Amino acid sequence: MQIRRAKTKLLIVTSLTLALNACSISDWYNGYYAERAAIIKGQKDSHAYYEAESPQMKALRKQNDAYCTELASKPENREPRAGYPNGVFNEGMYNRCMKERGTPPYGIYASMQAEKRRAERRARGEIIPGG
Numbered sequence: 001m002q003i004r005r006a007k008t009k010l011l012i013v014t015s016l017t018l019a020l021n022a023c024s025i026s027d028w029y030n031g032y033y034a035e036r037a038a039i040i041k042g043q044k045d046s047h048a049y050y051e052a053e054s055p056q057m058k059a060l061r062k063q064n065d066a067y068c069t070e071l072a073s074k075p076e077n078r079e080p081r082a083g084y085p086n087g088v089f090n091e092g093m094y095n096r097c098m099k100e101r102g103t104p105p106y107g108i109y110a111s112m113q114a115e116k117r118r119a120e121r122r123a124r125g126e127i128i129p130g131g
Contacts, residue, residue, distance in 0.1 A: 046106040061103040068097035 053061065071077065072094040078087030095108050104112065121127045 045110070049106045049109060057103065060101075061098075064098055064101045064103045068094050068101070071097055 050058075072090040075086070077090050077093055079090050081088050095105060098104055099108050118127065
């Protein structure tokens with residue numbers, strides 16, 4: 001009798017321990033699912049941004065991309081980085097070049113729009129400057 005009760009208690013304690021130590025639903029939702037959903041949303045927004053351009057803008061973007069890529073890839077413009085004897089592609093120079101030539105990449109466009117929204121909220125008094 002005693003052995004049978006001990007086995008039942010041990011089984012219950014083991015089951016509770018495993019259940020409480022397992023990954024909770026909130027951990028899964030806040031980690032894996034939320035990150036995946038944000039990546040998919042970003043990809044959809046980026047695709048929509050580039051698809052909404054006119055054919056003339058697409059041609060200009062292609063021309064600017066070729067020019068800016070060549071400019072940022074020049075040996076004198078490459079960024080020095082440990083482990084890369086020839087340096088790496090200068091992405092900052094590429095992004096600035098594309099922005100100045102009127103065809104910013106989606107990431108730069110999105111940050112410009114976010115800054116506009118923050119400035120509008122500051123003007124309405126929703127955000128306190130420096131606070």
